[in-house]
Amino acid sequence: xxxxxxxxxxxxxxxxxxxxxxxxxxxxxxxxxxxxxxxxxxxxxxxxxxxxxxxxxxxxxxxxxxxxxxxxxxxxxxxxxxxxxxxxxxxxxxxxxxxxxxxxxxxxxxxxxxxxxxxxxxxxxxxxxxxxxxxxxxxxxxxxxxxxxxxxxxxxxxx
Numbered sequence: 001x002x003x004x005x006x007x008x009x010x011x012x013x014x015x016x017x018x019x020x021x022x023x024x025x026x027x028x029x030x031x032x033x034x035x036x037x038x039x040x041x042x043x044x045x046x047x048x049x050x051x052x053x054x055x056x057x058x059x060x061x062x063x064x065x066x067x068x069x070x071x072x073x074x075x076x077x078x079x080x081x082x083x084x085x086x087x088x089x090x091x092x093x094x095x096x097x098x099x100x101x102x103x104x105x106x107x108x109x110x111x112x113x114x115x116x117x118x119x120x121x122x123x124x125x126x127x128x129x130x131x132x133x134x135x136x137x138x139x140x141x142x143x144x145x146x147x148x149x150x151x152x153x154x155x156x157x158x159x
Contacts, residue, residue, distance in 0.1 A: 017057065018135055018142045021087050024064075025131055025144050030056040033142075035135070052099060054133070065125075066099040072127060074100070078134065078145060089139035099133040102126065 016034050023031050033054040050071045056062035069076055076098050080090070090096070102125045135142040 015140075018054070018140050020142045020144070022143065024054075024133075025146050027056070027062060030058050030062055032057040051102075054099075054101075065102040065104075066133060067102060067127065069098055069100050069127075069132065072100070074127070074129065076132060078132070080134075080145075084134075084143055084145065087143050088134065088136040088141050090136055092138070095136050095138045097135045097137050099135065100127040100129065101131065101133060103128065 016036055018033050018035050020031050020033065023029060024033075033056055035052060035054055037052045050067055052066045052068075054064045054066055078096070078098065080088070088096070104125055131144050131146040133142060133144050
């Protein structure tokens with residue numbers, strides 16, 4: 001299968017595919033995602049790999065932005081149950097990579113049309129803290145661990 005989305009490798013590379021046996025929250029039917037990031041900016045300068053993408057191999061239109069939590073000052077201590085350990089095929093907890101999915105909250109159309117605010121508008125990214133993505137780097141298996149007990153998020157401003 002070819003992925004024809006901008007900034008995406010054209011053909012999924014087997015070592016970049018992450019399998020989510022139960023899918024992602026709200027996208028349960030998609031179980032295979034390619035994890036990638038841009039290597040260089042438009043001027044061929046290396047990028048610090050802070051934003052990643054998870055793109056469904058079954059449907060290239062399904063793509064999520066994600067960051068490493070420690071890049072935005074968040075540190076997790078995650079407790080897995082037996083079922084989650086089994087899904088991840090976990091043998092060594094050191095192999096777990098945690099990612100936070102991002103959503104983009106654009107300024108309102110009224111703010112965009114107001115000439116006095118156009119130069120001061122920032123795009124607001126919101127991290128999904130209660131639903132981190134856990135990936136076993138060895139088995140390339142992943143889960144989304146959604147917690148009902150957390151009710152907050154962190155905002156990241158892009159300048």
